[in-house]
Amino acid sequence: MSTRPNVVWVSFEDCSPRFGCYGDPVARTPNLDRLAAEGALWTKAFTTAPVCAPSRSAVITGMHPVTLGTHHMRTNVGAHHGDKGIPRYEAVTPHYVRCFTEYLRAAGYFCTNRNKTDYQFIPPITAWDLPGGHWRDRPDPDHPFFSVFNLDDTHETRGWPGFFDDNDIDVDRIEVPPYFPDTPKVRESLARVYAAIEHNDRLLGDLLEELEEDGLTDTTAVFVWTDHGPLPRGKRWPYDSGIHSPLIVRWPGMIEPGTVSNDLVSTMDLGPTVLSICGVEVPRHLHGRPFLGPDAHGGRDYVFASRDRYDEMYDTVRASRDQRYKYIRHFDPAKPYMMWNSFRNNHPIMQEMWRLYASGELEGPPAQAMADKRPAEELYDTEADPHEIENLASDPAYREVLERHRAALEQWQRDVGDLGMMPEDTMVAQMWPGGVQPITDAPKFIVLGEEHHGTEASPEGGTFKGPVVLQMQCSTQGASIGYTLEDDALPDPPADLDAQFSAVLGHNPKGGDPPRRLLYHEPLRLPPGETRIRAFAHRIGYQRSAESVATFIVQAGD
Template identity: 50%
Template sequence: MSRLHFGLVLGGLFLCAACRSGSPDPALPPPNIVWISAEDLSPRLGAYGDTLARTPNLDRFAVQSLRYTRAFTTAGVCAPSRAAIITGMFQPAIGAHHMRTSHEAPHLPGPYEAVPPPHVKAFPEYLRAAGYYTTNNVKTDYQFGTPRTVWDENSRQAHWRNRPDPDQPFFAVFNFTVTHESQVWPRDKPVETDPAAVAVPPYYPDTPVVRRDLAQHYDNIATLDSLVGVILRQLEEDGLADNTVVFFWTDHGDGLPRAKRWLYDAGLHVPLMIRWPGQIEPGTTTDRLVSLMDLGPTVLSIAGVPIPGHMQGQAFLGEQAAPPRSYVYAARDRIDEAYDHVRAVRDARFKYIRNFMPDQPYILDVPYRNRMPTMQELLRLQASGQARGPVALWLRDRRDPEELYDTHADAHEIHNLAGDPRYADVLLRMRIELDRWIEASGDMGHIPEAEMVAQMWPGGTQPRTEPPVVDRAADGTVTISCPTEGASIAYTTETGDDPHWLLYTEPLVVEPGTTVRARAIRYGYAESEEVRSEG
């Protein structure tokens, strides 16, 4: 196992007021870290004040945690959001902004895998290099494949309990899909949540169909809560709870129309709770602005692993924590087969949205989304011309070029203030900030997808990573390199068809007669052929 590095500080320090200290005690073993993530879920939890939610495990977890009230994703849909989370990079900066790169539409470019800049890595590689055992169970959806160098385990059986050394620190991810939008569609059993008790947002028609969808969503949240409880109990059973930092978060907001895929708070605002025994004051709350692309840098900071300078996300806990953000940013691009180009910036109060394609209707043709019964209700109202009030706003055939909302006074983002002269200064400030971020982040949203793919995969063919080169010295030292810029290297000394591949980070010493097997992978490229060096 590689040597662990702790205590390195890059840049200024910021200690959250809810934290007793910003860093682990160097006398203690390195903290284990667990992520529990869910899909398609806004903060519909008892801990966030939702009295209809049946979430006893998450509510109990909140009492032990720091609860973030202003956490936002960089996209309202899973694959672009997850690309940002796993790399700590804004998805349009790495060519991972279209939903999604793997598709079956013959008239679209690809299918393809995004090719990030060569220095961009999935952050678990940095944890592996520092000695952590990393597991993912099981969703990835990173837009550039799942390089074998990212995880020690990536399967439905992946678990910290599988690590060969029980003393090795771990980073374990559990992705639960029960709250995904597709789990709202079924009508094969009655709902337990009373449809009459749900609160219908003003942008939906108040019909039995809509109420049933919302009730089913609450039932699915209750199922999610029970799954979260299993993971938390396993930590207790294994005696690991006191030295494990646990995150709970979701990949974007509710999987419902005008929420999922969109840049309103219903699609971007997510629950985020973190339990860090001895470091975070239990039962506390913060209104600090957090982007979910900050999660990776924060994990590195907590683990004492240096945060790479290229990351656009920033740590909000640990020794490398940055000052609080003033703004968070989000993007919407192609959704399935429908092209779009929307950007948003938000501060603690105001949301600014820029529609770069204002001649389009708000609702584009997305067949997968149309399977939601609530969406069918909206389409029925649109076709009949019966939509009125806030329901009609999202059904218009042209968009406002700019949208500005005061989220304190207008939580549902119904009243567009972009044309109100009283908010001219706010509008100008948000315009300037969005322009600044688009330029500073290297946003590639203005590049046609076909042109971008041609740059990544010349001639439409996936590039292949060059085979690694294995050099052996007389003293048994083995050095592995790869001619492909930015390639990560995996190696093993095990035999068989399914060995455990380790991440190569430094020369290793092997016994005489040992066979070293190596593979290389540049993200978005095809993996190299396997190279074997006989001892």
Template identity: 45%
Template sequence: MAPRSGAAGKRGDVGAPLRAGGTRVSRRHRPELALVALLALLLPLDAGAEEPPPNILLIMAEDLGPRLGAYGDPIAKTPNIDRLAREGVLYERAFTTAGVCAPSRAAIIMGVHQNTWGAGHMRTYRGGYLAVPPPDMKAFPELLRAAGYYTVNAGKTDYQMSTTLQGAFGGPFTIWDDTSGSNWRGRAEDQPFFAYMTLGITHEGQLWPIMTWPPGLMETLTLPMRLWTRWQWIGETDPRTVPIPPYYPDNPVVREDLARLYNNIEAMDAQVGELLAKLEEDGLADRTLVIFTTDHGDGLPRGKRWPYDSGTRIPLIVRWPGVTDAGSVEAELVSGVDFAPTLLRAAGLPVPDHVQGRVFLGPDKESEPGYVYAARDRMDAHRDRVRSVRDRDFLYVRHLIPDQPYVLPIEYRNQLPMMVELQRLHEAGALTGPPALWFRETRDAEELFDTRDDPHQVRNLAGDPAHADRLATMRRELDRWLEASGDLGLLEEEELRKRFWPGGEQPVTAAPRHEQSPGRVGLSSASAGASIGYRIDGGPWRLYTGPIPVGAGAEITAKAVRYGWAESDEVDIELP
């Protein structure tokens, strides 16, 4: 597994994990780290602390690059997000590890690049398996929950560890206290919360027409959501005013789709405002770390699913009262894998050794990495393999299967009027200049872009002798990363199926065993790395972290799950 990323030129010592106080410990002291982690799980969060840990509200819109007023977009109407930026810090160079939801969200939730643990394909369930991380790897919200946080998720999960709706929803039941709530109000009094709120109104599918004829199954199933989206519109954007990236032709169909996107953005901003207002109503704004971001870049053709900036550059705004400087702007590189370590340290918890991200904010902030990395693998039914590395100024993209078109058939994407129009123009031979580049029948094996002069990445400099040194540097860095990260996406997917689901069957987690002592019940599972949940007398499910104090006559129900495996059967334990 790759070491945690750090500043360029200082990679020799960046793999060491953090103590609870934020200082580095070497890998040879891993037993000490394990003891610190265990104490963090067993002791109350505020034990010995001068201040309680902050609440954390992570607001994640779907399928959206930095099309916000705070980022200088002249069309976007985003007063609530803009206000958040004025009260916090705005990051100019934040990127996800993939240009599509499931791999990107898998990396975010674990703090580990998706291909390090087999979660790179879109979606793994369509490949006949689920990603199964190593036994010691846990989603960071489960670590927060184990330490006393109330964890709530609203909307999509999509971590590559569920079979529900092809993996877009569901997942290990031990991660969340509540997966159906719209806020944090179900927690105990004074209990800190971590709320992960996904806002789907900007999703690619919300740009489809209300109705097509004849309607297909996909259009019919998603019609209610599109109708709801239109109902949320506050105003309508004039298509004549929208800026057109150079990789699109300037025509009415393209403009109308972009105008619809800006309508959805305005409605999404209102939803952000409602969440922030709830914090104010509950008197929690001054004690809550708020993050606004997205799960990847634009949900548009040549954006979504691609490792160009149009697919991986995201807005990132953080307000942490008493920590962030109001109205500040940060130019450092931030990766999706950085969320996990940053939020764990904000909560006062140690960062597990396997986490590849770095702490980008707060008292324990770590040095900026020299590079961030992204990947593209199978998209729906179509095999692909693309890797990229980016520094502050240059983006290097390597196509490992260059003898195929850039545009592969994606049924979901092809519902978008803009995509239909692009294909029509291509087939008519009417695409020229930058819009035609994406429709070539074969790919450039390597691409190098100077993002300062070419922010839309339409001028490939890989063959320019003036940039030969930069190309060589970026090549070496990507080679280093592919080896250091243990990229499982370089294997054929059949090998992953055999590795994670031997014999083509999902492994089943061993049911919990129990040991009783006076007033306590201990639980364990024979499945390495299994998380255990339990409930007492039919109450809510809780995460098992140690022996359970119970009274006589209580009934405990327990079950276990290893990530990527099926849940165990429930076990009932009746106490005399």
């Protein structure tokens, strides 16, 4: 049995910490509460963006979306949302960026994801052993694994009528945030949110039971987190209601049960933390920092978040947060808070707010959330004002705090190369010259041995005197290479971007996952006899290459 820990991630979509273990008296979350009691709970974990795809791109790469070019939401659908002028492209990230799971795979981990990816790019097949798999699918039961489960029943759509309508949540006990009007429709929608969390809690319980059945509880670190918060004025906004994430980790024997940490952490730190606890070197270019394991850092001084184009709605907002204060910078303050977003407007709370806005009945914080223009800056004391209602930016008593956050935010933008300051069409033209998606070059095979010194490639293979070492190389900078020794060809990716979009949201039909490919990370020592290899290459944001196929016959040496 490996001494390296197994790791399970469970993400709750669109979910603020409305859990019992976070002190919510309405929540019914026995499995989350037990997990926190047996491990640790972080009170100040925050996402890098208040919507899923930019946030998830930071989680899978350990880097800020505004560095990657994944900060806009969506980038690869048009017909899916109708004709709204939404650009159709995949983000081409810097050449040194990888899905961090490739570092785990290179270290011997079996990596699975069920089912959503949604990173603003189609993840290379090399990112996962099985994109729709389970730890139980690993070929060797002693193989260490990293398995991700994305529970989507807390998605904002589950707050719409038709989902969890028959719940028995006591609406009179619900605390309505002050930025919402306190009406029956709002309370009914919040009750659906609690019912959805309770449902996901049961699914979490099923996964914990499977670990117990497999005898893996004591050797597996379990993480629970979210991609961003729910509800209008939460999702899509960098207030705490949009970026405050629950974070619970149970790691038997390594975390003291019942630990509560007030360290400031980012969900961008999740990947580097997994690398750290699994004994894998954390690449120095990552923005994320481990908060557990031998490479753990202390809490951050600041976390940062961004808001950009969301569907048909262009905006540019940046935020910084420290242990106490939240600073928000609006680069387009003349715009209203609630610009048109047709998907968001399906939400019953949003519809209720529009109804009251139109009739002139909104007042107080709900009216503030619907204001026709914004201040250039917002500053909140989150200890005294956890719902971020009283803007302190113009209060002279907080000038030092304001100036400190201004400077921190501007320095961060310089440090990470904030691409949100560039028009999206200019960025896309750099990523896809002429509006055409680049294609990854196919990998080449290079044979090294007593009689072969790598002076030329062997595209079709051949017969060689052993011993022989085989290198694979791709001339596209930043490409990953995957290969198999089985004779199962990769299917062509869907030509239609909307079909690819369905796949990244986890809508693949059963059996729709591509055949498994090994990650090429070191030269292969070919055994005597015949070896047939199929290999491909894929750089993030590019089209996958054609497969290179070759047969190598190695004759035993003298």
